[in-house]
Amino acid sequence: MRKGTLKQILLITDGCSNQGEDPVAVASLAHQQGITINVIGILDDAHSEQDESLKEVEDIALSGGGVSQLVYKQALSQTVQAVTKQAMTQTMQGFVNRELEQILGKGQSIEDLEPEKRGEIMEVVEDMGETCDLEVLVLVDTSASMYDKLPTVKEALMDLSISLNARIGRNRFAIYRFPGKRKQIEKILDWSPALDTISSIFPKLTSGGVTPTGPAIRDAMYLFGKKSLRRSFKYEDEQPGMEEA
DSSP states (O other): OOOEEEEEEEEEESSOOOSSSOHHHHHHHHHHTTEEEEEEEEEOTTOOTTOGGGHHHHHHHHHTTSOEEEEEGGGHHHHHHHHHHHHHHHHHHHHHHHHHHHHHOTTOOGGGSOHHHHHHHHHHHHHHHHHSEEEEEEEEEOSGGGGGGHHHHHHHHHHHHHHHTTSSSOEEEEEEEESOSSSSSEEEEEEESOOTTGGGTGGGOOOOSOOOHHHHHHHHHTTOSSSOGGGGGGOTTSOTTOEEO
16 A cells, blocks of 8 residues: 555644634545544633534534544643544545555445454554654644633643654644634744744744634645645645655
8 A cells, every 4th residue: 555644634622613715524525635624623611512612623523524622621632642543544435445445346445344354454554654754744733711721732732743753654733823813814933843933932922813724724725735735726636645655
């Protein structure tokens, strides 16, 4: 099987978008271009998990082929790591299922195999998750309601970096905030193999303004790889979630 690069947008927010295009539709477009959208919704202590304002979290991730999780800020660090790794396994498993369809016939997947064979393939999936290259663009909501949550976000991202650097495959991280001062998104940290420099960056972040989640995801799509993602639009046969190396 081909080794490639997994591309993820990790959206961290605490509420609904209120400006610009539908983020669910944009997430679907990103997924078509091989980018998984994972979403973590941060709950306030008085917030109900059934609140309609956070249903969007699940819808964006579902449309973007990723994983979603609602969490209180105290548990954010563990959740960021779990969601990122779960999305890697899910993307790999989808890729393997497509390979199996070509070998065994349409409609066949890992679940249709005998338990022993299924276990062997899941070992391959786990190995691929450890050895493939990973690009994670973290998209942080810095609207007014996120003010008291940003220190927790910083700690969670540092823990994520430490956790993923134990992998064999190469990692690249970037962090962008939205809304930006002049654009929909604003760079906090350019692509880097580690996030240990964010300690000096996060205290300078200000919060405020609207929540243009859809436009932010759209702009983030074009920030992957050494060259613009627009170049990859030519290659329509590229597997979703897997960029061939």
